[in-house]
Amino acid sequence: MHFLANTLMGLGLGCILTKRSFIGVLIGVQMMLYGASLSFVLSGALASEPKKGYVFALFLILGGIAQLIGGWALAIRMFYLGGRVDMSALKRLKG
Amino acid sequence: MTHGDFLFWVFAIITIVSGACAVMAPTLRTTALSLWICGLGVGSLFLGMGAEYIAVAQWILSTLVSVSFVFYSVLFGEVKKKEKPVKVASGIACGLLFIGVINFGFQDLPIQSSGVTPLKLGEFGISLISDHFLSIKVLALTLMMAIVGAGVISRPEKGS
Numbered sequence: 001m002h003f004l005a006n007t008l009m010g011l012g013l014g015c016i017l018t019k020r021s022f023i024g025v026l027i028g029v030q031m032m033l034y035g036a037s038l039s040f041v042l043s044g045a046l047a048s049e050p051k052k053g054y055v056f057a058l059f060l061i062l063g064g065i066a067q068l069i070g071g072w073a074l075a076i077r078m079f080y081l082g083g084r085v086d087m088s089a090l091k092r093l094k095g
Numbered sequence: 096m097t098h099g100d101f102l103f104w105v106f107a108i109i110t111i112v113s114g115a116c117a118v119m120a121p122t123l124r125t126t127a128l129s130l131w132i133c134g135l136g137v138g139s140l141f142l143g144m145g146a147e148y149i150a151v152a153q154w155i156l157s158t159l160v161s162v163s164f165v166f167y168s169v170l171f172g173e174v175k176k177k178e179k180p181v182k183v184a185s186g187i188a189c190g191l192l193f194i195g196v197i198n199f200g201f202q203d204l205p206i207q208s209s210g211v212t213p214l215k216l217g218e219f220g221i222s223l224i225s226d227h228f229l230s231i232k233v234l235a236l237t238l239m240m241a242i243v244g245a246g247v248i249s250r251p252e253k254g255s
Contacts, residue, residue: 004107004140008133011114015126023123023167027130030160031114034137037153045144050214051222054146058223061152062234066241068160073245075167080251085171 001042008035022078022085026071033064102196103143110136123168131161139197148216 008031015028037057044053075085110133117129134157141150223231 004111007111008114008137011111011118015118018118019126021123021171023164023171024126027117027123027126027164030130031117031133034134034153034157037149038137038140041141041144041146041149045146050145051219054149054214054219055223055227057141057146057149058152059230059234061149061156062238065156065160066237068163069238069241069245070248072163072167073248075171076249079171080249 001046002039005035005039005042008032008038011035020086022071022075022087025087026068026075029067029071030064033060033067037061099143103140106136106139106143110140124165127161127164127168130164131157134158134161135193142197145214148219 012028012030012032012035015031016025017028019025019028037060040056040060041050041053044050044056047053078085113129113132113136117126117133120126120129135154138150138153138157141147141153
């Protein structure tokens with residue numbers, strides 16, 4: 001069943017590599033986090049230690065929110081400076 | 096194969112297909128909506144593995160995250176015309192179908208047929224508070240620093 005988590009991770013990586021927009025990259029990172037948390041819960045369930053897997057997955061999901069908050073703030077900053085959120089515009093963030 | 100196992104694999108296919116749609120979608124708005132379906136699918140897989148608390152947290156957070164992504168994609172220039180009523184009605188029907196499948200489909204969890212005893216919610220909560228209290232504190236501090244830092248980064252320039 002681990003191929004589910006691995007496929008999600010791969011799809012997230014593909015999203016990061018193919019999307020030109022910064023928001024698209026953040027979506028790809030979020031998908032990779034889904035895959036990682038799924039992998040932790042699966043590993044815990046298959047190893048008959050579900051509690052450990054759940055705890056890791058919970059911290060991963062909530063840690064992903066911190067990453068998203070930072071990403072959104074960067075996107076807003078990019079929009080202030082350049083009027084767009086393309087990855088090609090991510091060269092300088094200071095005004 | 097029980098119908099719980101069958102539903103588990105149906106949700107697995109939905110998750111992978113929606114993930115692929117998120118990669119190939121032409122607009123950010125479609126990508127965010129595909130990510131939402133992917134998150135709901137992952138939550139359903141968690142439920143199938145007996146992780147009810149994680150499943151509910153995943154559903155709530157993926158919904159909030161996807162709504163935020165749609166908001167930001169519109170804010171940064173991807174404007175969509177007003178939705179047709181047929182689309183809204185079909186969305187509500189899909190939501191009700193999802194609730195029905197979760198309520199009636201996962202009566203017996205696939206993890207039970209594999210011989211692993213699912214963790215009780217109270218046991219998980221006690222474990223979080225007793226064994227991982229410091230980790231929760233560090234996580235809370237990290238989230239607070241992220242929010243404060245985001246406010247500092249995204250503030251407008253003086254005079255702009």
